[in-house]
Amino acid sequence: MKSLYKITFLICITILVSSCHNNSRPNYEYMPNMYEPVSYETYEESSAFKNGKEGQLPPEGTIDRGFEPYEYENSTAGYDLAKLNLKTPLDTISEKDVEKSKELYDIYCAICHGTEGNGKGKLVTQGKYLGVPSYKDRVINEGSVFHVQTYGLNSMGSYANQLNSHERWLVATYVINLKAKL
Template sequence: MKSIIKITLVLGIIVSLSSCKDNASPNYQYMPNMYESVAYETYSESKAFNSVNGLKGKEGQLPAVGSIKRGYVPYEYADTPESFAAVKAANLKSPLDPSKIDMKKAEELYVIYCGICHGTAGDGKGKLVTQGKFLGVPSYVDRVINEGSINHVINYGLNSMGSYATQLNQEERWMVAAYVMKLKSEL
């Protein structure tokens, strides 16, 4: 009885191994595109998105017309001296509720991004100025500024100061503007 079981087991293994491969009729590939996908070069044109308007396969990589990035809030003033003067003359106020502004966080943001040049007290004597790396950073006391003009300068930059719009979102820019006005009143 044991020999019959052994013979059956050996025959079963031989049959199962021989049935896996047949050169006359190869196995089927289900979803062959997953096994043999076409490799595309990064940022190259693709025939996957054919176009009539001359973009030649790039319209699948472009954002939809009129779309904006998630979390982006448009700023209605342009980066021109005329717009800066208009913002100053309009005396724009922060859209944030003054009682709900977290001055501790605003101070932290100011020290991180502004204090290195403008000084932690707003006196224009930051570390880079005292070391002679930048010259002519004025004190806030000497400037005619308001929250709107500060926000505009943080958004676009002015003179040798660059834009901080990528580092600070709109709410943080208004918080820093409120903190700068607080520093100006204390000087």
């Protein structure tokens, strides 16, 4: 009798399990977009934008957050204009700013220009770079140093991504102080 109950129980379980599965009618999907998302290819046209081709552009005349416009162009004429007209906006420099400017100079400039500004930095003494000028031999002012830090000059690259405008002015002031000591 026990075996009859076991066989009946197994048959009922088999019928119950097989009745739930129907290949012609799949089960309901809750939130089908989660299971089958719409994928987009990079740079493909989309109906999400007005013109169908490119994303929404910022309004004309706007600038990026944190960006400070610099009106001198990256050319020799722009360098000369910056040298003539550009003055530091820093009225007074505190002791804390002097320490910060020395720290920034040591991090970004001393490797090539040397800690005294004599053009004998570690990379120059090792022969990695040649022709790094001493500040003593150059006719420079704070405006020209700021311009060179912003755009770069010859083999020196721009430091506008590493230093913000205030930090570049601090370094420019420190460079002029080093030049005075030479």
